[in-house]
Amino acid sequence: MNQDELKATVADAAIKEIEPQLEKDTVLGIGTGSTANLFIDRLGPLRDRFKGTVASSEASAKRLTELGIEVFELNSVGNIPFYIDGADEVNTHLQMIKGGGAALTREKIVAACAKRFICIADGSKYVAQLGNFPLPVEVIPMARSYVARELVKLGADPVYRQGVVTDNGNQIIDCFDFMIDDPVAMEASINAIVGVVTNGLFAARGADVLLLGKPEGVERTALN
16 A cells, blocks of 8 residues: 555544544534545535534635535634644654644644544654654744744754745744654743744644554554
């Protein structure tokens, strides 16, 4: 099975994970990226089974709307039982690096509001230590150079992601050559830099369930 086929298997598995618990008033949190898109496509036939969604990006919101699935503003929604999204890297503790698609801030907000975070990923995303994938940091534009200097002090090689503007109107710095020993502590340290909106470490609030696509099938790991 190629990578796209593995992503499809975890998208199918995520539908099976949530389908028995869908109710007419259910609002789902939906992530961003290629794996999340496959999950969105599979939600279309179920659109009459639940109320709607909260999307972590304009791109996901557009895709959901085109499938006839209502998209709500997060401020108008109470309970979100599930947030379903992919990862750029995920470790054995279900801590992740996310944000390759520059939607990390909204992803982190929706994840924080959800009762359960279901991470869907192909086997190539599973790592022993986070950091081979460049860690994205969303920054206020006027603070970009300052934040970059502070990231160097933390051991990163920061590179401005040119031509990218987030849905929030901000910029992205990617941290290369930055293996992370303590994801929870590093997440807090980077977020404490003035001018940082947030960073792509999902460690303080990691996933609750990992559906990992492998050639032999989908491996399910749950922390609770």
